[in-house]
Amino acid sequence: MNDELCPVARSVELIGDRWSLLIVRDAFDGMRRFGDFQRSLGMARNILSDRLRKLVDAGILEMQDASDGTAYQEYVLTAKGESLFPIVVALRQWGEQHLFKRGERHSVLIDKRTGKPIPRMAPQAKDGSALPPAATEVRKVM
Numbered sequence: 001m002n003d004e005l006c007p008v009a010r011s012v013e014l015i016g017d018r019w020s021l022l023i024v025r026d027a028f029d030g031m032r033r034f035g036d037f038q039r040s041l042g043m044a045r046n047i048l049s050d051r052l053r054k055l056v057d058a059g060i061l062e063m064q065d066a067s068d069g070t071a072y073q074e075y076v077l078t079a080k081g082e083s084l085f086p087i088v089v090a091l092r093q094w095g096e097q098h099l100f101k102r103g104e105r106h107s108v109l110i111d112k113r114t115g116k117p118i119p120r121m122a123p124q125a126k127d128g129s130a131l132p133p134a135a136t137e138v139r140k141v142m
Contacts, residue, residue: 032074
């Protein structure tokens, strides 16, 4: 077990590398098979195998028989994995805001019900008002 007391550090240890986050992103986009992940990400088989194994061991992905009845196995997000959605969305929105020039083309996350981009995510106070960093503090456990 990780002795780190900081939840951010523990999270980064598990899913903070580029490949793990991109695998999770692709899983949210509907990818399930090893070959699809490999084609999308262009990564070496051994690295992909290692990251998939770690994500399965951590309970973020699970292996299932292929949905089309073939002999393949598929990687599917678990409830724990699906709970990473706000993190992937926050990274996406931060990147859209800070890493693209005005007018530069990029993908956009759309609400299927409305056909419109999803609203910007931001921490909120209990009353629903915006919660800036200065209004928060981290309390260390003893």
